[in-house]
Amino acid sequence: MEQLSFFDNAQSLRLPADLIDYCPGLFSRYESDGLLQKLKDTVNWQQETIQMYGKLLNTPRLTAWYGDNSKTYAFSGKKYEPYPWTPELLYIKQKVEERAGITFNSVLLNNYRNGNDSVAWHADDEPELGTNPVIASVSFGQSRRFDIRHKQNHKLKYAVELESGSLLIMKGDLQHNWEHQVPKSTKAINERINLTFRVIN
């Protein structure tokens, strides 16, 4: 398992097993390459905007929202209707559900086109996700660093490199007491697609 931690004092700590479960290689390299291309070509990618300091800015990644048709999702003050499941998404969902032991009803997709794309520190703590949600995160393509820090103590932090074909399960009070981000990279890097499977109540 590839795990890094970056405590100030360079203490080597494992990711807390009650909060994070990292499973590399859920999908083979061959399958991951195929799914990356297929998702890139077939998903209805959107360029969302965010209002910040009175300016309208592009979100630094493309996103899409798929799921059971009754599940609308409010995010950053907007309401989203999901697109219906596609065969590829249902295939990925089934493999993830077998591993996680949970049935999901929606997925948020992120497309990080290059190192300039990112997701800022946040927690997935929207009320419709309920308390202590299980969120299953699948990655294809370029591996990217995933950082976690404690909301009250930013020195308490961990990082894990999310490899193509991997599954990361976020659980416990992670969304309540911790935040996560995918930072920008100054290197010339390739595209990554991430899918976070969720249960919307």
Ligand SMILES: O=C(O)CCC(=O)C(=O)O
């Ligand atoms: O891309 C990732 O690994 C994380 C995405 C994420 O945190 C989110 O969509 O809420």
Ligand SMILES: [Fe+2]
């Ligand atoms: Fe998130």
